Amino acid sequence: xxxxxxxxxxxxFNADDSTLRIGVFVxxxxxxxxxxxxxxxxxxxxxxxxxxxxxxxxxxxxRLSGSLVQCLTGERVIxxxxxxxxxxxxxxxxxxxxxxxxxxxxFRGVLEVSPGAGALIPVVVMDRETAVSxxxxxxxxxxxxxxxxxxxxxxxxxxxxxxxxxxxxxxxCDTTHCQFLREQPxxxxxxxxxxxxxxxxxxxxxxxxxxxxxxxxxxxxTHSLEQVGMxxxxxxxxxxxxxxxxxHAREWETRLPAAEATARLQEGPSEKLRLRITRELGWxxxxxxxxxxxxxxxxxxxRGRGAGHGVGLCQQGAxxxxxxxxSFLDILRHYFPNTQLxxxxxxx
Ligand SMILES: [Zn+2]
Ligand SMILES: [Zn+2]
Numbered sequence: 400x401x402x403x404x405x406x407x408x409x410x411x412f413n414a415d416d417s418t419l420r421i422g423v424f425v426x427x428x429x430x431x432x433x434x435x436x437x438x439x440x441x442x443x444x445x446x447x448x449x450x451x452x453x454x455x456x457x458x459x460x461x462r463l464s465g466s467l468v469q470c471l472t473g474e475r476v477i478x479x480x481x482x483x484x485x486x487x488x489x490x491x492x493x494x495x496x497x498x499x500x501x502x503x504x505x506f507r508g509v510l511e512v513s514p515g516a517g518a519l520i521p522v523v524v525m526d527r528e529t530a531v532s533x534x535x536x537x538x539x540x541x542x543x544x545x546x547x548x549x550x551x552x553x554x555x556x557x558x559x560x561x562x563x564x565x566x567x568x569x570x571x572c573d574t575t576h577c578q579f580l581r582e583q584p585x586x587x588x589x590x591x592x593x594x595x596x597x598x599x600x601x602x603x604x605x606x607x608x609x610x611x612x613x614x615x616x617x618x619x620x621t622h623s624l625e626q627v628g629m630x631x632x633x634x635x636x637x638x639x640x641x642x643x644x645x646x647h648a649r650e651w652e653t654r655l656p657a658a659e660a661t662a663r664l665q666e667g668p669s670e671k672l673r674l675r676i677t678r679e680l681g682w683x684x685x686x687x688x689x690x691x692x693x694x695x696x697x698x699x700x701x702r703g704r705g706a707g708h709g710v711g712l713c714q715q716g717a718x719x720x721x722x723x724x725x726s727f728l729d730i731l732r733h734y735f736p737n738t739q740l741x742x743x744x745x746x747x
Contacts (some may be wrong), residue, residue, distance in 0.1 A: 557602045636735075
């Protein structure tokens with residue numbers, strides 16, 4: 400494989416069953432990164448020219464240099480095919496990494512930085528539960544209560560367990576292409592507590608973990624995969640009533656120019672078509688898949704409710720169910736009929 404031929408010296412850290420390889424800062428395509436230990440900590444870096452330690456206020460500047468990573472610390476300049484934080488026995492390394500002038504995040508795990516096409520590729524190999532709490536904190540609507548968060552944590556963990564290897568150099572990216580992920584929330588946060596309360600639990604259908612899909616607000620009824628034009632090979636997802644959304648989902652109306660793509664909206668929702676149209680006309684052109692269409696002169700008027708693809712767990716509906724006293728199990732049973740709660744499987 401390309402990866403094996405490319406990395407002659409250091410090889411990519413093997414994620415075991417309980418860790419995931421997450422590509423971070425994917426939207427930034429960084430060619431320049433700053434890496435430093437967290438206050439009071441130290442990190443050991445592995446490079447082709449040997450290992451060295453960063454501690455206190457020391458930092459390393461990593462830059463793309465042709466097919467190598469240039470690593471600058473103080474007076475030292477090293478070129479390496481990969482720069483990696485060295486896992487220390489009995490300790491989890493914590494570090495801060497940033498794209499200068501744009502973003503900075505603190506992570507726990509092993510960092511690998513290697514060159515890609517025109518950009519560095521930073522990958523954090525992190526514990527799966529750390530990834531779940533980090534994504535939960537990033538993706539949850541404000542004010543979601545504990546049982547809704549627990550349902551969402553199981554859904555997100557299922558996705559991570561079922562969909563590994565979505566990218567060539569890492570399992571998942573940190574954008575909504577996979578699951579949006581920022582840094583880990585504090586141990587006492589509701590996100591960490593909801594993750595811990597459901598540790599290791601996933602959704603299974605006929606004994607196989609399902610990729611837990613979720614969306615912001617279904618508008619009153621969720622969709623099966625088939626209803627939004629997606630192939631269902633395993634779990635089909637089901638269209639279920641969402642009483643809370645039916646009463647509370649935000650209503651929207653847009654006026655789109657009549658064209659080949661927009662005309663096809665009259666055939667019913669299609670996630671592929673919605674993404675195509677929103678790429679051209681912006682996300683507000685069709686916020687969600689719960690809508691009706693009526694022609695009006697040269698235009699099409701689209702009236703809808705809610706936001707997102709509407710498949711799987713509905714975040715607004717789950718929040719509403721939790722407020723009415725539903726447990727996370729009630730919420731999962733409602734949005735994922737015919738599934739069972741299972742322990743995350745081990746092995747590939
Ligand atoms: Zn992705
Ligand atoms: Zn809903």
